[in-house]
Amino acid sequence: MNNNSKVLALKYRPQTFDDLIGQEVVAETITNSIKADKIPNAYLFTGIRGIGKTTTARIVAKALNCSNGIDNLCKENFCESCKSISESSHIDVLEMDAASKTGVDDVRDLIEFSRYGPTSAKYKIFIIDEVHMLSKQAFNALLKTLEEPPEYLKFIFATTEIKKIPITVVSRCQRFDLSRIKSSELLEFIKKIKDQENGKITDDALKLIVKISEGSVRDSLSLLDRALLSLDEGKELDLNSAQKIFGYFDKSQLIDLFELILKGEETKVISIYRKIYDQGVEPKVFINDFLELLYYFKNINSLTLESTNFSLNDEEFSKIKNLSNQIDSEVLILFWQFAISSLEEIDIVSNQHLSIEMLLIRLMHLSSVKSENKIENVETHLKSENFVKNTETELTSKTINQIKNVAQEEKIKPEVKTEIKAENKININAFEDLIEICSKKKEIKLKYELEKNVNLVKFEKNRIEISFNESLDKDFVKDLSSKLFEWTGERWIITFSKLKGQMSVKDKQKTVKKQLIDEMKNLEIFKSVIDKFPDAELIDVNSNKDGVDND
Template sequence: MSTNKTVLAIKYRPQVFDELVGQSIIVETIRKSISLNKIPNAFLFTGIRGVGKTTIARILAKALNCADPKKNNCLNNCCSNCSQISESRHIDVLEMDAASKTGVDDVRDLIEFSRYGPTSSKYKIFIIDEVHMLSKQAFNALLKTLEEPPEYLKFIFATTEVNKIPVTVLSRCQRFDLLRISFDELLTFLKKVTLLEKKELDEEILKLVVKISEGSVRDSLSLLDRVFLSDNDNGKKLNLKSVQKIFGYFGKGYLLDLIIEIFKGNEKKVLELYKNIYNQGVEPKLFINDFLEIIYYLKNNQNIDNLSSSLDFTDSDFERIKNLSNSVDNRSLLLFWEYSVNILSEINLVSNQHLAVEMFLIRLMYLKKEVLGTSDNSILSNDGNKNKDQINENYVKNLYKDINNNKTIDQIKFSSQEEEKISIDDKKISNKTEINSFSDLISVCVSKKEIELKYELENNVNLISFKNNNIEISFNDNLNKNFIKNLTTKLLNWTGERWIITLSKKTGLKTMKEMEVQNNNNKLDDLKNSELFKEAINLFPDLEIVNIKDIKEDSSD
């Protein structure tokens, strides 16, 4: 590794395959292809940032052009080719950033340059970083050369967004997907770097760096750089708490305290705990993601012993997670998860994301009280028994519909009549209305002047079945959120009987409006194919039929 750089990410950038962190399977494959002289025309390396895409591309270029091909691993006694490639000054190895050179003219220059053989090495190599940034025309210009290049020409591509590369290009490359570096491999690497830098850091600090870096070597070295810069030489050793403040990170113990207070319904304490977390510089999105992580552990506490060592939980935290998980109903956790996922998109709509998170926490407390039907301390009772109160199904339906942007919920059956305080027997219904079909229902809406309900039924409802006071429907995104409540209430008033509305994910029939439009289009098509129209079009070439009206219906009006 280079030792003349001060930035760790550059100083400890691998120069040979043996120095790479992780990616052992890919390295073995590349080495074997070189040793067997079965080298593809183009290599494509893809993966998240900081896992070694460009680094492997440069090492591969050195391995292909090394003056000692049997060794293919210049490090201490670097040959001239490898030395020049490392310093980005080799005349036969051209590295191009597609983010800044995206046009077809740039690729044409590249192709023109490729016509000439290598000057001082075996291969002429083009390394194109962030290749997905090339324009469509640039990719097309590259295709022919990429498929049948001269024997001396090799392409090496690197990208973080492989899905943006045309399939025609992908099919001409040998693709290598670089994985995130595992927790243990990255931790071992950081320990080695810390030792080489002659620094002393607790292992817990290094674990925190590994966790935040999310499997990226470059990110982990950049974070470690920040730790080293914050480490003063006054003899006082950095501790985990100090490093957490440097990164704006907070321990999961705070979150556990906050979630416990949410289940207790202690609004003042919940907001106080969140403000303490926010004052540490934690971003709202990071807070929500960590909140989701805790909900996941609570739901899957049976696997708690197998959790990765990357988690910064203490033994007491593990114990609290288990106890809390045994005390909380799974329905509560699933609804909390649903709300937490949706707030991630909601906070982008609010200028002050901090306030959005506060309101999110308050909503969770009201969710617990009103939907789950629990008192302040019933969920956290000492005996650990789960609360078995029945959820109000109508309320849950409306809740799910709101947080899922009007997406249907499979087979949720409910009846708003359950909320009626006046029973049917107490109502003296003199004129019961017979409703035996969907068309009957729409006709009754017309006679009762329920125009809004009629509009919803015709335009936004897809009928699946209608029988025995049981209506099964699906609906589109335009359906009014109070439609079900209004419909069941009206049916009760009109018929004096209870009706069950079933929401389904089945496709169902077309809406009445869609069927009307289709029927009108069919009439138009029939008319256009008729002999009468053909005679008319001969007389009037510019004739165009826009709509059809029934004369009988028109006269009856």
């Protein structure tokens, strides 16, 4: 086959370790093991599609059998052994697709064939692709040979689903996890290939290819091939044209749509969405991109432009950053829940396009939620639209419960008394009171969370504002709200703040303890003890509250 007639994924397939991108550690480890003559019985390559598992397997086969040795591995003018391995025609290097040969009989034939030494090479090598497709019996038949093969026999396995391979097989292999290719590295790679193919494609269009390929080299080359074939002679492929070819839409349209949702401009919102729909964008793709945008709005201050994997350009990144400062986190959380529930909803609606429009209208009704009072109105709005029904689906129930968690409006079951006698009510006027009542009521879990994982920002009547660390229990807000209502007979609002807040109770205790220890270390009595016992260490200090001298 003429090399120019090959698809790019085959034409530019790496032939040596130096050609591999993004797998430098794997290449170096294998090269060192061959040089040191510590070659494992079997290699196991795992990772997502299109990152070089089968390609690396062939390169390893070349490295083991190259006529020039590992130090002078063929790079341009291939020896007979390397050439035949590249063309999958080497008599001693057998490639087998486990997807089509899954049975125990196929493995038995393989084992029988392995009894004979190599004909022309140093090693006889079996490359088994998609090895996870082998049957349980086939794996069992392979075990003994895999553990103690003849010195001339080596196995190389490749798989995308490592969990489907028995642990007894994995333990007999030297495993290598091939990583996704970094976006910046993949961009430079396809840019070089574009230049070699004399293609005219803008950097923004190439970045879109990188984003869609999700770290897969093969996917990116297939998309690049498609882009180059769609070009008219002398024309350059820009981002807009690439979006039409690959079925993606301009993210700036989605940002404009999001801004209009917040302003409540229904006509313009629906108009923009219909333009996006007319571009051929599937409803599920739209919702997933919308969820991705919500993530950026929520976390933009902790992200860099590079960490968005080219999903955003400079202008879009700056616009999201400016808008995010005007949006409350509660609004974004509510938007996320509604969008997630719509993913399930569109599967049961005959016209998915209408379902997305209704989602956008619902979001506009929520977009004005910027205070606790308004958040409470959200639940009223949900009730008015019959979201909460006795016959509601499990998914809708979960979504509404999560919205209640944000609004702090958990319902009390009918059989539970909603009135608490005045003499049984507890007054909680400070954060310390709350911790004390948790201790008295033996709510140890709540007490632990309050002391260890919560930073108080503000404590007011029936309202607590906190920040928290990543260890906070996911049911903390719901459980605390329920107990506060039970103890005080009143509803409390618990909100999360972007402010850091006070030091947690446990951290305060540690700080006080450290100060006491430091003070004690400055005393003459401590210094005299250290002089006599140099290895002594001060671990704790107990203050003498009664003022009694125990010396």
